[in-house]
Amino acid sequence: DAGVIQSPRHEVTEMGQEVTLRCKLISGHNSLFWYRQTMMRGLELLIYFNNNVPIDDSGMPEDRFSAKMPNASFSTLKIQPSEPRDSAVYFCASSLSYLDGYTFGSGTRLTVV
Amino acid sequence: GNSVTQMEGPVTLSEEAFLTINCTYTATGYPSLFWYVQYPGEGLQLLLKATKADDKGSNKGFEATYRKETTSFHLEKGSVQVSDSAVYFCALRGGADGLTFGKGTHLIIQP
Numbered sequence: 001d002a003g004v005i006q007s008p009r010h011e012v013t014e015m016g017q018e019v020t021l022r023c024k025l026i027s028g029h030n031s032l033f034w035y036r037q038t039m040m041r042g043l044e045l046l047i048y049f050n051n052n053v054p055i056d057d058s059g060m061p062e063d064r065f066s067a068k069m070p071n072a073s074f075s076t077l078k079i080q081p082s083e084p085r086d087s088a089v090y091f092c093a094s095s096l097s098y099l100d101g102y103t104f105g106s107g108t109r110l111t112v113v
Numbered sequence: 114g115n116s117v118t119q120m121e122g123p124v125t126l127s128e129e130a131f132l133t134i135n136c137t138y139t140a141t142g143y144p145s146l147f148w149y150v151q152y153p154g155e156g157l158q159l160l161l162k163a164t165k166a167d168d169k170g171s172n173k174g175f176e177a178t179y180r181k182e183t184t185s186f187h188l189e190k191g192s193v194q195v196s197d198s199a200v201y202f203c204a205l206r207g208g209a210d211g212l213t214f215g216k217g218t219h220l221i222i223q224p
Contacts, residue, residue: 033211044204048211055209091156101147101204102212104156 004094006105013112017081021108023092025073031095032075033102034067058068066078082112115140119203119215126193134188134218136177136203145185145206146170146179151200151217160188160201186212198222 005024013019024031033048049055052069060067064083069075079086087113093102115194119136126132138146145164161170163179163186170177175190186203203215 007179024215030209045211093157099157099208101145101149101162102157104149104158107157 004092004103004105006090006092006108008108009106010109011111012108013082015083015112016081017059017085018078019082019112020109021077021090021092021110023075024075025075025092025094026072026103029094029096029103030072032069033093033095034075034077035091035093036088037091037107043091046077061092079110082110084112087111115144115205115207115212115213117203117205117215119201119218120205122200122219123216123221125223126220128195129192129223132188132193132220133195133221134203135213136188136206137184137201138184138186138211140184140205140207142207143181144205145153147175147204147206148177148186148188149177149202149204149214153199153211157202164224193220193222195222195224206216 007022034046036044047060047067049069067077089107091107093104095102116139147162148160150160151157161172162170166181168179177188200217201216204212206212
C-alpha cells in the first residue's frame with residue numbers, strides 16, 4: 001500500500017493565481033480530511049468527507065477555497081484566487097473508521113508570493 | 114464540544130532521560146485517543162492509540178494509558194534518543210467526527 005499520496009510536494013505561485021492540490025486516498029478508506037498547518041495557528045481542519053460526501057466544511061476559511069471528491073479515491077482542494085496568507089502546508093488524511101486514526105499524506109508546501 | 118490540552122513546549126531533554134508529555138481531554142461519550150508524531154518536513158504519523166478505558170497503547174518504546182477517571186492520555190518513554198526529536202500531537206476521536214488535535218509539543222533531545 002502506497003499510503004496517502006499528495007501532489008505536488010511544493011508549489012510556489014503568484015498572488016491571484018489558481019492553485020489545485022491533489023490527494024489520493026488509501027484504497028478502502030471512506031473518510032477524507034483536509035488540514036492546513038501554519039506556525040501561528042497549528043493544525044486546522046478545513047473540510048472532511050465521508051463516502052465522497054462533504055460533511056463539515058466549517059473550517060474552510062473563505063469562498064476562495066473549494067474541495068471536491070469526484071470519486072472514492074481522489075480529492076482536490078482548490079484556492080482561487082490565491083493570496084500570500086494562504087501560504088502553509090496542506091495535508092490530506094484518510095481513515096477507515098472512527099476507531100482508527102488517520103493516515104496522513106506528506107503534505108503540500110504552498111508559497112504564495 | 115471535544116477538546117485536547119497538551120503541555121506547551123519546547124521540551125528539552127538529554128539523551129536517555131525519561132519523557133512525559135501530558136495530555137488531557139474533554140469529550141462526551143467514549144472517544145478513541147491517539148498520539149501522532151511529526152518529524153521535520155514530514156506529515157503526521159500515528160504513534161499509538163487506545164480505544165477504551167485502561168487500554169495501554171505502545172510503540173517504539175513509547176507508551177500511553179487511557180485514564181477515564183482523570184481524562185488523561187500522557188505519553189511516556191523510559192529513555193529518549195536524539196532521533197525522538199519531533200513534534201508530538203495528542204488527539205481524540207468521538208463517533209463519526211474527525212480527529213480533534215492538541216496544539217502539539219515540540220520535543221528536543223540533546224546528545
